[in-house]
Amino acid sequence: MAETKRFYRKRQRLVALVSKIKLWPSRNGILHGIKSLDHTPAGLRVTTHCGLVFTARDSSKSRAARWLRAKQYTSPCPSCQIPAWKLEKYGSTVFSKRRGAVLPSLPLNVAPDDGEKIKS
Ligand SMILES: [Zn+2]
Numbered sequence: 001m002a003e004t005k006r007f008y009r010k011r012q013r014l015v016a017l018v019s020k021i022k023l024w025p026s027r028n029g030i031l032h033g034i035k036s037l038d039h040t041p042a043g044l045r046v047t048t049h050c051g052l053v054f055t056a057r058d059s060s061k062s063r064a065a066r067w068l069r070a071k072q073y074t075s076p077c078p079s080c081q082i083p084a085w086k087l088e089k090y091g092s093t094v095f096s097k098r099r100g101a102v103l104p105s106l107p108l109n110v111a112p113d114d115g116e117k118i119k120s
Helices: 014-021 063-070 084-091
Strands: 006-009 023-025 030-040 043-048 053-056 093-096
Touching: 014 023, 014 030, 014 043, 014 063, 023 063, 084 093
Parallel strands: 006 093
Antiparallel strands: 023 030, 030 043, 043 053
16 A cells, blocks of 8 residues: 655644645544635634534634644544545645645635545
C-alpha cells in the first residue's frame, strides 16, 4: 500500500484548512465531517453531517485549527459516517512550516466531496 503524503503549510487560516480537509475536531475529541461552511459576520459557520451548526473564529491559532493540524481527536463521529478513505487521507497529511501548499482562503459554500454519501 503506497501512501501518498500531502503537505500543507502550517500557518493558514482555519477556513482554508477546513474547506480542504472537511473535518472538524470538536472540543470533546470527536472528529466530525463538515457538510457546509459559510462566512458570517460572526465568523465561520460550520455545519456537520450529523447536524451540528456552530460558529468558529477564522484564525490560524484557534483551538480547532491547532487540533486539526495536530490530528488531535479520540474517535470519528458515528453519525457523520466519515468514509475510511477520508480518514486515511487526513492521516497521511503533513502540516509543515517549510513546505507544502498554501491553501486558498476561498471558496466557501463548499459542496460535499464526490463519492461521499450523505445520509439524511
Ligand atoms: Zn458528527
